[in-house]
Amino acid sequence: MRDVAIVGIGQIRVSEYWDKSLRHLAHDALMAALKEAGVERVDAVVVGNTLAGLLTEQGHLGALVADFVGLRGVEAVRIDAADTSGAAAFRWGYMAVAGGLADVVIVVGVEQMSERSAEEVQQAHTSVLDQEYEGIHGVTPNAVQALLMRRYMHEFGVKHEEFSAFPVTAHQNAVGNPNAMFRRAIREETYARAGVIADPLNMFDVSPICDGAAAVVLCPAEKVKEYARGDKAPIRVLASAVATDAVAVHDRKDPLFLEAAYLSSHAAYTRAGITPRDVDIFELHDSSSIMAALSLEACGFVARGQAVHFAREGGIARNGLLPISTMGGLKARGNPLGATGVYQIVELVQQLRGEAGECQVHHARIGMAQNLGGTGGTAITHILGTF
Amino acid sequence: MRDVAIVGIGQIRVSEYWDKSLRHLAHDALMAALKEAGVERVDAVVVGNTLAGLLTEQGHLGALVADFVGLRGVEAVRIDAADTSGAAAFRWGYMAVAGGLADVVIVVGVEQMSERSAEEVQQAHTSVLDQEYEGIHGVTPNAVQALLMRRYMHEFGVKHEEFSAFPVTAHQNAVGNPNAMFRRAIREETYARAGVIADPLNMFDVSPICDGAAAVVLCPAEKVKEYARGDKAPIRVLASAVATDAVAVHDRKDPLFLEAAYLSSHAAYTRAGITPRDVDIFELHDSSSIMAALSLEACGFVARGQAVHFAREGGIARNGLLPISTMGGLKARGNPLGATGVYQIVELVQQLRGEAGECQVHHARIGMAQNLGGTGGTAITHILGTF
Numbered sequence: 001m002r003d004v005a006i007v008g009i010g011q012i013r014v015s016e017y018w019d020k021s022l023r024h025l026a027h028d029a030l031m032a033a034l035k036e037a038g039v040e041r042v043d044a045v046v047v048g049n050t051l052a053g054l055l056t057e058q059g060h061l062g063a064l065v066a067d068f069v070g071l072r073g074v075e076a077v078r079i080d081a082a083d084t085s086g087a088a089a090f091r092w093g094y095m096a097v098a099g100g101l102a103d104v105v106i107v108v109g110v111e112q113m114s115e116r117s118a119e120e121v122q123q124a125h126t127s128v129l130d131q132e133y134e135g136i137h138g139v140t141p142n143a144v145q146a147l148l149m150r151r152y153m154h155e156f157g158v159k160h161e162e163f164s165a166f167p168v169t170a171h172q173n174a175v176g177n178p179n180a181m182f183r184r185a186i187r188e189e190t191y192a193r194a195g196v197i198a199d200p201l202n203m204f205d206v207s208p209i210c211d212g213a214a215a216v217v218l219c220p221a222e223k224v225k226e227y228a229r230g231d232k233a234p235i236r237v238l239a240s241a242v243a244t245d246a247v248a249v250h251d252r253k254d255p256l257f258l259e260a261a262y263l264s265s266h267a268a269y270t271r272a273g274i275t276p277r278d279v280d281i282f283e284l285h286d287s288s289s290i291m292a293a294l295s296l297e298a299c300g301f302v303a304r305g306q307a308v309h310f311a312r313e314g315g316i317a318r319n320g321l322l323p324i325s326t327m328g329g330l331k332a333r334g335n336p337l338g339a340t341g342v343y344q345i346v347e348l349v350q351q352l353r354g355e356a357g358e359c360q361v362h363h364a365r366i367g368m369a370q371n372l373g374g375t376g377g378t379a380i381t382h383i384l385g386t387f
Numbered sequence: 388m389r390d391v392a393i394v395g396i397g398q399i400r401v402s403e404y405w406d407k408s409l410r411h412l413a414h415d416a417l418m419a420a421l422k423e424a425g426v427e428r429v430d431a432v433v434v435g436n437t438l439a440g441l442l443t444e445q446g447h448l449g450a451l452v453a454d455f456v457g458l459r460g461v462e463a464v465r466i467d468a469a470d471t472s473g474a475a476a477f478r479w480g481y482m483a484v485a486g487g488l489a490d491v492v493i494v495v496g497v498e499q500m501s502e503r504s505a506e507e508v509q510q511a512h513t514s515v516l517d518q519e520y521e522g523i524h525g526v527t528p529n530a531v532q533a534l535l536m537r538r539y540m541h542e543f544g545v546k547h548e549e550f551s552a553f554p555v556t557a558h559q560n561a562v563g564n565p566n567a568m569f570r571r572a573i574r575e576e577t578y579a580r581a582g583v584i585a586d587p588l589n590m591f592d593v594s595p596i597c598d599g600a601a602a603v604v605l606c607p608a609e610k611v612k613e614y615a616r617g618d619k620a621p622i623r624v625l626a627s628a629v630a631t632d633a634v635a636v637h638d639r640k641d642p643l644f645l646e647a648a649y650l651s652s653h654a655a656y657t658r659a660g661i662t663p664r665d666v667d668i669f670e671l672h673d674s675s676s677i678m679a680a681l682s683l684e685a686c687g688f689v690a691r692g693q694a695v696h697f698a699r700e701g702g703i704a705r706n707g708l709l710p711i712s713t714m715g716g717l718k719a720r721g722n723p724l725g726a727t728g729v730y731q732i733v734e735l736v737q738q739l740r741g742e743a744g745e746c747q748v749h750h751a752r753i754g755m756a757q758n759l760g761g762t763g764g765t766a767i768t769h770i771l772g773t774f
Contacts, residue, residue: 059514099486127446
C-alpha cells in the first residue's frame with residue numbers, strides 16, 4: 001500500500017443557498033480544492049451525499065458533478081453511507097490511491113437541505129434509522145438521541161444543563177471560522193433557556209439544517225512533486241477505518257456505548273501506530289451534545305460517564321487536553337450531512353498546516369476525524385498527520 | 388496491487404417478494420455466497436442499492452445488512468451510483484482486496500421495487516436522469532431510451548421490428564436459468580404485437596420491475612487456499628474500470644454513442660491486456676433493446692449502426708460470435724437495479740466455472756460485464772477470467 005497525501009482542500013461557507021443547486025455547491029468546493037492543489041489531471045471524482053435522492057429526487061451524482069466541473073468521462077461515483085457519506089467517499093478515494101488504482105482523486109461532500117421544510121428534512125433524515133423498527137414508530141434521529149441523553153443523565157447522574165460545555169465550546173470556536181454557519185458565541189444561560197426539541201434535547205444541543213460542500217485532493221505521497229504544483233505542505237493520511245453496529249439502538253448490547261465508534265477508532269489507532277494520547281485534535285460527530293459525549297468515551301479519551309465532566313473542566317477547549325470541534329463542529333460550523341465528513345478532514349488539514357487562523361490549535365501534529373451514521377450504526381475514522 | 392479472486396457466489400431468483408423485506412433478500416443471497424465460499428472471516432460488507440431510500444425511506448443499508456446477517460461490527464457501506472450501484476459496490480470490494488486494505492470482502496447487490504406501484508417506481512427511477520434538465524420535463528428513463536431508439540432507427544435505417552433479436556435471445560436464454568424472472572421463450576410475432584410503452588419502445592423492449600439480490604465473496608488470489616474452504620474453482624478479476632458521460636443525453640456530443648461505455652470498456656481491455664476479440668461472453672446492460680445495441684457498438688464489438696444486423700444474424704446467440712445476456716440479461720433474468728451489476732458478475736462466474744447448465748456457453752474463458760447508469764451517464768466494466 002502506498003502512503004496517501006492530501007494536497008489540496010476547498011470548502012464553501014456552510015449556510016443556506018437558495019440561489020444555487022446541488023451541482024453548483026459541489027463545483028465551488030471542488031474547483032477551489034483543485035486550484036489549491038495545482039493538479040492538472042484527475043483520475044476519479046468521488047461524491048459523498050446523503051439526502052439528494054429523497055429531497056430532490058436527484059441520484060447519479062458522481063457523473064452529474066464530474067460533468068458539471070468539466071471532468072466529463074472520468075471515473076465518478078456517489079457514495080451513500082447515511083450521515084457518513086462524506087467520510088465513506090474519502091475512504092473510496094483513499095483506497096483507490098493507496099491501492100494503486102488511481103493517482104489523483106478528488107473527493108467532494110455536498111448536501112443541500114435548506115430548500116425543503118424542516119419537517120421534510122426530518123422525515124428524509126429518518127432514513128438513517130432502522131425504518132422497520134425505529135422509523136415506524138415515528139421517531140426521528142433527534143428523538144432517538146433524546147432517549148440516549150435521558151438514559152445517560154439517569155445512568156451517570158448528569159444534569160441536562162451540564163451538557164452546555166459542548167455547544168458553548170463549539171460556538172466559541174466557530175467565531176474564528178469564516179466558513180462556519182453560526183459565528184456567534186453563546187452563554188450557558190442561552191443554552192439553559194433554549195427551546196426543547198425532543199425532551200431533554202434542546203435547540204442548542206443539535207446541529208442545524210444547512211447546505212454545504214467541501215473537497216480534498218489526494219495523491220500518492222511519493223508523487224506529490226510530480227502532480228501537485230500547489231505551494232501547500234501535503235498532509236498524510238495515517239489511518240482509515242470503518243466499523244458498524246446495530247442500526248436500531250434498542251438492539252445494541254449497551255445503548256450508551258458506541259461500539260462502532262470504539263471499533264473504528266481503535267482499528268485506526270492500531271493502523272496509525274498511535275494511542276489516544278497521541279491525538280492532538282479530535283473532530284468528532286457532535287450532531288448533538290450527547291453524541292459528542294458518547295464519542296469521547298467510546299474512542300477511549302475519557303472513562304465511561306466522565307465526558308461531561310471532562311468537557312466542563314475545559315478538556316475539550318482549544319487549549320485543553322483534547323480540543324474538539326475546533327472550527328465549530330457539526331453544532332456551529334454546521335452539519336450538511338453528506339458533506340460533514342469531508343469538512344472534518346478539510347478542517348484537520350487547516351489545523352495541521354497551521355492555517356486555522358483564530359481557530360488554530362498550537363503544536364497540532366496528529367488529528368482524528370470521526371463521522372457517525374444514524375445514531376452510531378456506522379463509524380468512520382480517519383487519522384491525519386504531518387509528513 | 389494484488390490479484391483478486393471470486394471464491395463464492397449467491398443469488399435468489401429474480402421475482403416479486405411480497406413476504407420479505409430488503410434485508411431478508413440481501414441475507415439470502417449473502418449467506419449463500421458465504422456458504423459456498425467456505426470463508427470463516429469477513430472484513431467488509433459492501434451493499435449496492437439504488438432505490439431503497441426513495442421507495443422505502445431506508446438508507447444506512449451497509450450497517451443494516453451487516454448486522455442482520457450476523458456480521459455486526461465489520462466495515463460496511465452502501466454504494467449508490469444510480470443503476471450501476473451493484474457494479475460500483477463490486478469495485479469497492481475489488482479495490483479493498485487489490486489494494487491490501489481487506490482480505491475477505493462480500494459484495495451484495497439488492498433491490499426491492501415490487502411493493503410499490505409502477506408509477507412510483509418510474510418516478511423514483513427518474514432520479515438516475517438529470518432532474519433539472521430531463522426529469523423536469525416529465526421524461527422517465529424509458530422515455531429517453533425511446534427517443535434514442537427513434538433516432539437510431541432514423542440514422543441507421545433500422546425498423547423497429549428488427550430489434551426483436553435482442554428480447555427473443557434474452558428470453559430464450561432465460562429458459563435455462565432457474566434464477567430468471569421470465570423463463571418463457573417469446574417469438575418475433577409476440578414482440579411485434581406487444582403494447583407500446585413509449586413509442587417506439589414496447590413492453591418487450593424493456594426490463595421489468597422486480598426484486599432480487601446477488602452476492603459474491605472476494606479474496607486475494609494468493610490467499611484463496613488460506614481463506615476459502617469451498618470446493619469451487621476461483622475466478623479471477625482481470626480488470627475493473629469506471630467512466631462517465633454527461634447524465635443528460637442532450638448534452639452529449641453524439642446521443643447515439645455511449646462515450647462512457649466506450650471509455651470504460653477500453654480502459655478495461657487495456658488493464659486486462661486483451662482486445663474485444665478475446666471476450667467470449669458479454670453481459671451487457673440491456674435495460675432496453677436500444678441500450679443493448681448501443682452497448683455493443685460503443686464497446687467495439689460491432690461497427691456503428693451494425694448492432695441490430697449483428698444480432699439478427701445470430702451474433703449474440705449462445706453459439707454466436709459474442710453471446711450476450713446468456714442467463715436472460717436484464718430483459719428476462721430481470722433488472723433489480725442495484726442488484727443487476729452483481730447478478731452479471733455472478734452469472735459470468737457460473738459460465739466461467741462451467742456451471743451454467745442449459746445456459747452454458749462452451750469454451751468460455753473470458754467474460755465481460757458492463758453496468759450502465761441512467762442512459763449511459765456512468766459505465767462500469769469488469770472483465771473476469773479463469774486462473
